[in-house]
Amino acid sequence: MLTIDQTTYDGIVAHAKRDHPDEACGIVAGPEGSDRPVRLVEMVNAAGSPTFYEFDSTELLALYKEMWDNDEEPVVVYHSHTATEAYPSVTDIGLAGEPGAHYVLVSTREHGNNDGPVEFRSYRIVDGEVTEEEVTVVASLPTP
């Protein structure tokens, strides 16, 4: 199960809406081993595409070095689908490189840049196997 606070959830949704019709992407970092997504980091989609996303390689290294310095890890890796459902594509599954992360998919296909509900779903992707999990949105994360 993914437990995420409302502010972070809203931040991911706002990012996805803003970047529509291109895919938005980013991570939510948290203390190593905590499973607490506490620090939202919006990334630039270097592919700038409605059907693909990729972190810029230099920004990727900077992000990971920052996390290592903070003893953090990517608790959530998120991206949006802008014309299809919020389910991992074959490409998403093939390239999933963080077996410990919650992979969040947001679909903006219904309302695009406008207000309105989005699909927000979460998965584990390990060795090519996708397992959907429940998403619980809380006012604030319980204290560890």
Add this chain to the structure above:
Amino acid sequence: MAIEVRIPTILRTYTGGEKAVDATGGTLSAVIDDLEANHPGIKERLVDNGDLRRFINIYVNDEDVRFIGGLEAELKDGDQVVVLPAVAGG
């Protein structure tokens, strides 16, 4: 002295869980061969048909090796190599 290679989570199955391992070699290609000798199977995850895999990023002293010669990038003792899978998808 040796070259420290930082291993991402997804490849730590090859390094017995180690986050970083030492290797030697004068080029990235040689370092990868040395890694393979000690951690069999890891090379195939980095290299495909003699080229770096498209969705694996390797950095030498914070430089993406694609900009400094790829597999032929020159290395020396004390250099730091970081391997990171691309964060990408469709």
